[in-house]
Amino acid sequence: MKFLDEYRDYKAVQQMAQAIRRSTTRPWTLMEVCGGQTYTIVKTGLQDLLPEGITLVHGPGCPVCVTPLDMIDRAVAIAQRSEVILCSFGDMLRVPGSTQSLFDAKASGADVRIVYSPLDALHLARSHPKREVVFFAVGFETTAPANAMAVWEAERENIPNFSMLVSHVLVPPAMEAILSSPDCRVQAFLAAGHVCMVMGFEEYVPISQKYRVPIVVTGFEPLDLLEGIQMAVAQLESGRAEVENQYARAVRRSGNHPAQERIAEVFEVTRRAWRGIGEIPSSGLRLREAYRHFDAESRFAVEFVHAEESSECIAGLVLQGLRKPYECPAFGTRCTPDTPLGAPMVSSEGACAAYFHFGRRKEDGNSILSTATAGH
Amino acid sequence: MAILSCPLPQPVTDRIVLAHGGGGRLTNQLIESVFLPAFSNSTLESRHDGAVLSANGTRLAMTTDTYVVHPLVFPGGTIGDLAVNGTVNDLAMCGARPLALSAGFVLEEGLSMETLRTVVASMREAARAAKVPIVTGDTKVVDKGKGDGLFLNTAGIGVVVAPKPVGPESVRPGDAVLVSGDLGAHGIAILSVRGGLEFEGEVRSDTASLWPAVEALLEAGIEVHCLRDLTRGGLSSALNEIASVARLRITVEEALIPVSDVVRGACELLGLDPLCVANEGRFVAFVPESNAGHALEVLRSQPVSAGAVHAGTVHETPPGIVTLRSRVGGNRVLDMLSGEQLPRIC
Amino acid sequence: MCLAVPGKIVTILEEENLGLRRGKVDFGGIRKEVCLDYTPEARVGDYVLVHVGFALTVVDEHEAQRVFEALRELDQLEELKESAP
Numbered sequence: 167m168k169f170l171d172e173y174r175d176y177k178a179v180q181q182m183a184q185a186i187r188r189s190t191t192r193p194w195t196l197m198e199v200c201g202g203q204t205y206t207i208v209k210t211g212l213q214d215l216l217p218e219g220i221t222l223v224h225g226p227g228c229p230v231c232v233t234p235l236d237m238i239d240r241a242v243a244i245a246q247r248s249e250v251i252l253c254s255f256g257d258m259l260r261v262p263g264s265t266q267s268l269f270d271a272k273a274s275g276a277d278v279r280i281v282y283s284p285l286d287a288l289h290l291a292r293s294h295p296k297r298e299v300v301f302f303a304v305g306f307e308t309t310a311p312a313n314a315m316a317v318w319e320a321e322r323e324n325i326p327n328f329s330m331l332v333s334h335v336l337v338p339p340a341m342e343a344i345l346s347s348p349d350c351r352v353q354a355f356l357a358a359g360h361v362c363m364v365m366g367f368e369e370y371v372p373i374s375q376k377y378r379v380p381i382v383v384t385g386f387e388p389l390d391l392l393e394g395i396q397m398a399v400a401q402l403e404s405g406r407a408e409v410e411n412q413y414a415r416a417v418r419r420s421g422n423h424p425a426q427e428r429i430a431e432v433f434e435v436t437r438r439a440w441r442g443i444g445e446i447p448s449s450g451l452r453l454r455e456a457y458r459h460f461d462a463e464s465r466f467a468v469e470f471v472h473a474e475e476s477s478e479c480i481a482g483l484v485l486q487g488l489r490k491p492y493e494c495p496a497f498g499t500r501c502t503p504d505t506p507l508g509a510p511m512v513s514s515e516g517a518c519a520a521y522f523h524f525g526r527r528k529e530d531g532n533s534i535l536s537t538a539t540a541g542h
Numbered sequence: 543m544a545i546l547s548c549p550l551p552q553p554v555t556d557r558i559v560l561a562h563g564g565g566g567r568l569t570n571q572l573i574e575s576v577f578l579p580a581f582s583n584s585t586l587e588s589r590h591d592g593a594v595l596s597a598n599g600t601r602l603a604m605t606t607d608t609y610v611v612h613p614l615v616f617p618g619g620t621i622g623d624l625a626v627n628g629t630v631n632d633l634a635m636c637g638a639r640p641l642a643l644s645a646g647f648v649l650e651e652g653l654s655m656e657t658l659r660t661v662v663a664s665m666r667e668a669a670r671a672a673k674v675p676i677v678t679g680d681t682k683v684v685d686k687g688k689g690d691g692l693f694l695n696t697a698g699i700g701v702v703v704a705p706k707p708v709g710p711e712s713v714r715p716g717d718a719v720l721v722s723g724d725l726g727a728h729g730i731a732i733l734s735v736r737g738g739l740e741f742e743g744e745v746r747s748d749t750a751s752l753w754p755a756v757e758a759l760l761e762a763g764i765e766v767h768c769l770r771d772l773t774r775g776g777l778s779s780a781l782n783e784i785a786s787v788a789r790l791r792i793t794v795e796e797a798l799i800p801v802s803d804v805v806r807g808a809c810e811l812l813g814l815d816p817l818c819v820a821n822e823g824r825f826v827a828f829v830p831e832s833n834a835g836h837a838l839e840v841l842r843s844q845p846v847s848a849g850a851v852h853a854g855t856v857h858e859t860p861p862g863i864v865t866l867r868s869r870v871g872g873n874r875v876l877d878m879l880s881g882e883q884l885p886r887i888c
Numbered sequence: 889m890c891l892a893v894p895g896k897i898v899t900i901l902e903e904e905n906l907g908l909r910r911g912k913v914d915f916g917g918i919r920k921e922v923c924l925d926y927t928p929e930a931r932v933g934d935y936v937l938v939h940v941g942f943a944l945t946v947v948d949e950h951e952a953q954r955v956f957e958a959l960r961e962l963d964q965l966e967e968l969k970e971s972a973p
Contacts (some may be wrong), residue, residue, distance in 0.1 A: 167807060167916040169894035169935055169947055172956065176797070179870040181959050201888050202890030209815075211872020227890075230888065255940070256813075256884035273560050280885065282739050282812070283941030285923065308890055309887065311926055312942045319908065360890040363937065363945050386890060388870045393955055415952040416892075416937055416945050425926045425944060504567055524874040743918040807916030811938075813891045887891050887940050 169415070173387030174210075182392040183215040186399060193219035194402050195351050196395060197344070197487050199337060200306075200358035201228030201516065202386050208520040210388045220395065223351070223487030224517040226340050227358050229305050229333075230257045231485060231509040231516045232440040237333045238263035241302050243468035244331065245276040250466075251294065253287035254302040256280045260512045267512075268302075284316035284330075291320070291328035300462045304333045308360040310451060311425035314432040317453065317460050331462040334451035335438055337361050338369050343446050344486050345377045352487060354398040356384040356391070359413040364429075366421025370409045378407045385413040432457050441509060442482030479508035484517050491518040498522060563610075567878055570783075588709060588787075592636040594702055601702035603638035605629060608695040614657055617731045618746025621694055622661035623668035624822055627749045628773070629698040630672045634753040635769040635825065637704025637760060640672060645679040646695040651686040661692065672751035674698070704760055710787035712767040717856040718834035719792060720827045722755060722841060723748075723849035724800040725777055729819035730808045739812065739885060743804045750823035755847040759827065762840045768828040772821040775878065779818070780826055781854075781864045782878040789861040794854035794876065797869045813886035817866075817876065828856065892939040894947055897932050900924065913938060 172178070198204060204224045207213065213222060226232055242263050245252035252268070259269045259280065272278035277297075281287050284301050291299035303313045313330065320328045337358055344350055357370060362383045370381045380401035384394030394412040401408060411417055431454075438450025453461045478496045483489040491497050491510070501507040503519055510516030562572045578587060585593045592605035609625045626643065633640045645665065649658070669676055706712065727748040733739050752771060759766055768788075770780045777799070785792045801809075801816045809816050823846060829837045834852050841850035864876040895913035902909070913922045913936065920941070924930055927943045936943035 167803075167810065167894070168896070169952060170810065172952075174869055176870055178956065178959055181962060185962060200890045209874060210868040210870050211874045212870070214872040215870070228888065255887045257886045257888050259884060270559070280739070282885065282887075285941055305887070306890075308892070308939055308944070311944065312923075312940045315908070315923065315925065315942065358890060360892045360937075360939065360944070363892070389955065414954070415948045418945075422926055422944055424928065428926075504571075523877040741918050741920045745918075802917075804917035807914075807918035810893050811915050811918060811920065 170387065173385070173389040175389065179215065179388050179392060182389060182396060186220070186392065186396045187217045189396070189403060190217045190219055190399055191403060193221070194353050194399060195221045195223060196354045196356060196398055197223045197225045197352040198356040198384070198391070199225040199227040199341065200361070200386075201231070202360070203227070203356060203358070203384065203391060204517055204520055206386055206388060206391060208524040211524075212388055212391060215392070216395070220399065222395075223490075224484070224520075225344065225355075225487055226440065226443065226485035227306070227337065228485070228510065228516050229309075229335055230261055230512075231481065232335060232442065233258070233261065233304050233333050233509070234439045234441045235264060237331070238267070239265075240463065240468060241331055242266060242268060242271045242276075244300055244462060244466045245271045245278050247298070247466065247468075249296075250298045250300055251277045251279060251290055252300050252302060253279050253281045253284075253290060255304065258302055258304055261509045262506055262512065284312050285319070288316050288319060288325065288328055291325050292323075295327060297327065298465075299328050300466070301328070301330045302333075303330045306335060306337055306358065306361050307365045307429075308358075308363070310334055310429045310433065311364060311422070314428045317432050317457050318428060320460060321457060329460050329462040329465050330453070332433075332452055333438075334433065335440065336435070336449050336451065338373060339446050339449035340440065340443075341370075342373055343443065343449075345373070345379065347486065347488075349488055352379070354380040354382070354402055356394045356398065357381050359383055359385040359390070359417060362411075362413070362417045362421065364422050364425050366419055367409055367411060367417065368419065374407055374409050380407050381409045383409070383411045383413050383417050385416065440485075442479070442485050444482070481508040481510050481518075484510055491521040494518070588711065592632045592638065592700075594636055594638075594707070603633050603636040603700040603702050604697070605632035605636075606695065606697040607632060608693060610690060610693050611732070612690055613732075613735055614691055615660055616735050616747060618727075619731075619749040619822075620661045620664040621692060622663075622665035624747070624749050625694045625696040626665050626668035626672065626674070626676075627751050627822060628771075629696040630674055631752045631771040631825070633698050633700035634751075634756040635708070635771050636700070636702060637708040637756065637766065637769070638700030638702045639757065640674045640698055640700045640753055642675055642677045643669065643696055643698045645676050646697075647679070647681045648693040648695075649681065649683045650688065650691050651683055653691050658692070661694075668749075668751070672753060703757075704766060706765075708766055708769055710768055710784045713784060713788040713790060713828045713856055714767065714830070715790060715856050715858045716831050717767055717828045718831050718837075718852050719781075719794065719854035719856065720829065720834065720837060720841065721777065721799060721851055721853045722752070722825050722827070722847040723823075724802045724805070725772070725821055725824060726801055726805040726809060726816040726819035728822040729776070729814075730805050732820070733808065733812065733885075741808065741811065743808065745804050745808065748821055748823035750846050752823065752825050752846060755825070755841055755844045758840050758844050759837060762836065764833050764837045764840065765830055766827060767830070769825055771825040774820050776816070776818045776820060777826065778815075778864070778876050779878055781876065784826075784828070785864050786862045788856075791857040791860055791862070792854055792864045793857060794864070794866050796866055798851055798853045800849050800851060813888075814883050818883050831855075890939075892937040892944060894935050894937055895920075895922070897924070897930055897934050897936060897943075900930075900932055911943070913943070
């Protein structure tokens, strides 16, 4: 597939890895922000190609993982209403709420459906005028244009039985929250390429300057990630702290204007709670007044049980890159993909799930992977 | 079994959840905690696709399977030929020539007669192609709402022609892992017609009888240690089960595993891993390294395994793990899924 | 939040009844209808990155080549070093 295969080419990847090894003289800690980047890193075993000194910590770029507990509970409660068809992306369905996930609700009879696009949910609303179709709109800025368009269309066509449960989060405030934490060990960021594809990367310049950190807008294929790391390391080694764009084939400095306009028309910035991290001001999106009649939260006043998060789950520390998943005492034992204590173990690109599935476990102090592949 | 059904497993499973049928971790737990202790016998405990029994000196293989796929009709097949081929294949994986099949139908009140005829016609075709008669059967009808249109159980008997036992217990360190062809076609064919995820593309289910390929291997005198057809959970599940029972490590090279362009495109679009997507006409074979070249020749001479490749190797330790060397040279563990894969956007 | 896949625009359906601008995009043989409203400049034959049914950018083919040119130069440099006496 064009524009994918070339960035997975063995020779190119090995060459880039070599370039990193040659230019690294000191240990550096980098954070990749986006869950999709974490997924590629762990799935391709990219860490194996990096020199010892480069540590990658995984950031909170998994909107599934950071969706607050009570938002899941709200979605479940809405889904259980007999008139509702609740539509969601696949990623959300297995995330535990206080008592159950959306899929548990589905197994118990709630009409929960996986869709590829919010427009598919809108289509369902058109074809089922007697049902209430609710779309669970979770995501970063990458997904906001799609969700904004669905609402805008619903307004234009006057589709009364469509609504949206909004849990959108924004990346730059999260990065600032991480950088301003006194425990922060991150020295450079690989910014989320597809978020920047929509929003551009202007807003990272003040962050880079304020905290003196290199920020490299990076793509998602192995070659992209390595090139992003190479550019970040080059900055670190020479004492620079700038915003650079590795993913120039997809990202322009000012981003996608029509998308930004549609987002601004439909949504406004608000504060949001991030599961495992806490509330970050101005870090989320909600529907503007003019579109608030599509807000599922106000349309459906639902009762649900508030419960505490598992006290064992250290999702917040993992999401901020302060702990590796296998440093959690429950990792792989009490907390597994079958019996998750928190969202990062369930979401397909949550750091804990990625580490569990792709082998970064610790047994007797050695990763299964290192003992297994010693003779590879 | 609907591919996208995967509820979150609850910490204490006092109820059956859909993931128990997913073919992954929870299914195995269910088997180990409920069925094995109750029915315990050595044949059952070998946990292979079919049971091998002795009757008056003749070794017979017996297997059963129940099909609950939805939709009932999809590009390249129906629940009917899936069932016939699936049961024929389970027998083939024991090194047994299929002898006869039974078919038990549970029909939901309201099922269209035309759909039933379509399913039955595809069973006739598949049975004819596999040269296996359907010799007995049963039909029940349940109230509307109590069945998913049609549930189909098929059971099969075969005569074991493999000279030595074929199963995970025969796998040895150093064995070559052969994959019979490209992966993921069945799962993607099903997804292409599921509401909410449809797309256009020439993806047809790969449902087929594997017996001709197995028969060819046995007739060529290849020392076949283990065979496993790839169904739910894809290559990943099959290899994990074998590694676990054999207490050995299996490694595979991602770059050597064939995936057709359209399946790749669909997997990329939906965020799925082809190694975990269902197949219905593909299998893995474990043979001694010395037999690998010859085995590949034989497999490639059969239409159903024309795309066979040598994709991996068996090692001793650490036991029970499957590792993969990625296309770009890094390594990871190829883990069994818990439940089914869901499409992702992130 | 990030699974955006590159695909080639095969057909574009122009506005009918002020509907959304849509196109058929090909992903390695799989075709899906995609909303092109956010890439008004996109033409048939262009590659776009698609996320949840929306094209969000046209791939800049020139930029896409850049890294491979840089790697080629690196390769040549390495060869020079190796063949130097």
